[in-house]
Amino acid sequence: xxxxxxxxxxxxxxxxxxxxxxxxxxxxxxxxDTRIRASVPCIRMALDAGAAxxxxxxxxxxxxxxxxxxxxxxxxxxxxxxxxxxxxxxxxNWVDGVQVAPGQVVLLENCRVNPGEKKNSPELAQKxxxxxxxxxxxxxxxxxxxxxxxxxxxxxxxxxxAGPLLSAEIDAITKAxxxxxxxxxxxxxxxxxxTKLTILQSLSRNVDQLxxxxxxxxxxxxxxxxxxxxxxxxxxxxxxAKAVIAAMAARGAEVPxxxxxxxxxxxxxxxxxxxxxxxxxxxxxxxxxxxxETARRLASQLKAAGTIVWNGPVGVFEFAAxxxxxxxxxxxxxxxxxxxxxxxxxTLAAIAKYGIEKQVGYISTGxxxxxxxxxxxxxxxxxxxxxRAQAGA
Ligand code: 3PG
Numbered sequence: 001x002x003x004x005x006x007x008x009x010x011x012x013x014x015x016x017x018x019x020x021x022x023x024x025x026x027x028x029x030x031x032x033d034t035r036i037r038a039s040v041p042c043i044r045m046a047l048d049a050g051a052a053x054x055x056x057x058x059x060x061x062x063x064x065x066x067x068x069x070x071x072x073x074x075x076x077x078x079x080x081x082x083x084x085x086x087x088x089x090x091x092x093n094w095v096d097g098v099q100v101a102p103g104q105v106v107l108l109e110n111c112r113v114n115p116g117e118k119k120n121s122p123e124l125a126q127k128x129x130x131x132x133x134x135x136x137x138x139x140x141x142x143x144x145x146x147x148x149x150x151x152x153x154x155x156x157x158x159x160x161x162a163g164p165l166l167s168a169e170i171d172a173i174t175k176a177x178x179x180x181x182x183x184x185x186x187x188x189x190x191x192x193x194x195t196k197l198t199i200l201q202s203l204s205r206n207v208d209q210l211x212x213x214x215x216x217x218x219x220x221x222x223x224x225x226x227x228x229x230x231x232x233x234x235x236x237x238x239x240x241a242k243a244v245i246a247a248m249a250a251r252g253a254e255v256p257x258x259x260x261x262x263x264x265x266x267x268x269x270x271x272x273x274x275x276x277x278x279x280x281x282x283x284x285x286x287x288x289x290x291x292x293e294t295a296r297r298l299a300s301q302l303k304a305a306g307t308i309v310w311n312g313p314v315g316v317f318e319f320a321a322x323x324x325x326x327x328x329x330x331x332x333x334x335x336x337x338x339x340x341x342x343x344x345x346x347t348l349a350a351i352a353k354y355g356i357e358k359q360v361g362y363i364s365t366g367x368x369x370x371x372x373x374x375x376x377x378x379x380x381x382x383x384x385x386x387x388r389a390q391a392g393a
Pocket of ligand 1: 021060141145366
């Protein structure tokens with residue numbers, strides 16, 4: 001973005017790697033376009049600077065060298081055209097050369113169908129690097145992948161830099177964790193402890209409240225000596241859950257364990273829901289949400305927080321009978337004066353459902369990438385850009 005501001009992008013061929021991997025329905029219609037909208041400022045900046053602009057992204061996980069119609073970025077090109085207010089031609093087979101004039105923008109078809117993209121073959125990366133004078137990575141959502149368009153091309157392009165979205169995302173998340181207004185509360189929910197164990201461990205060294213939800217909370221309830229009936233849990237991770245609780249307690253911090261829950265006998269939208277104290281879960285009960293008392297207590301903690309990090313709904317919020325916990329948490333975040341940061345596909349769906357987009361301080365476009373930053377990992381696609389910057393590129 002500095003290059004554009006300094007006028008150095010005029011007449012230059014700029015290759016932008018964006019993350020336009022958006023969900024689609026069976027008919028190929030885009031159901032959620034946040035990532036496309038978030039890519040617009042970078043593209044506009046390059047166009048306004050007078051560059052010849054190429055944009056690419058992956059879509060899904062296609063088989064390399066075997067392009068299928070459903071792999072096409074055509075719906076994305078259409079949506080991008082609407083957002084930019086100009087036609088965005090879609091270019092197939094672009095690796096060996098692209099025709100684009102200064103002041104124009106083209107979309108390069110799904111980069112993941114190119115053989116060598118996933119495993120980052122140097123041959124492909126060098127070819128792609130020859131297409132441009134300036135490589136810009138603005139794909140935060142894919143920054144945890146070291147692929148041809150996220151890593152390899154950054155090694156060989158004459159100039160390689162981060163776009164505004166990539167920089168803003170990493171800044172927002174790392175600042176929220178490194179210099180938080182306290183208390184710092186994190187909500188880590190989802191079905192499995194195993195997929196989020198390193199995040200829980202890393203946050204347990206930093207946050208003041210670690211609010212767990214979903215299957216993760218069930219495992220923590222087991223660790224706290226409660227019965228959870230036939231609820232989803234990972235009993236083999238009890239020791240890890242206990243260690244997280246102990247690490248938090250040693251710092252005077254807390255993992256609030258639900259004191260009441262909403263249970264059903266089957267996992268279904270119309271299953272009769274019953275609120276129970278957490279100590280009275282029956283052997284054939286399935287915990288599908290936190291109870292109202294727990295939700296109220298967590299909501300008041302969130303309202304008193306200085307910073308909130310949110311990943312994951314705390315119950316089966318797709319079913320009306322089990323959405324109260326997630327809705328209460330969402331509303332508490334919306335009403336809290338705390339700076340809040342949220343990410344992950346299900347979390348974004350909850351934010352949209354409860355209409356709190358404007359009250360969340362920062363909504364990340366990352367799924368896996370957001371989680372890896374929370375884990376404290378350095379994202380390879382960002383790391384290579386830093387290396388290039390240090391080398392004076
Ligand atoms: C995502 O949706 O999280 C990103 O676009 C990355 O996609 P991937 O997991 O297929 O690499």
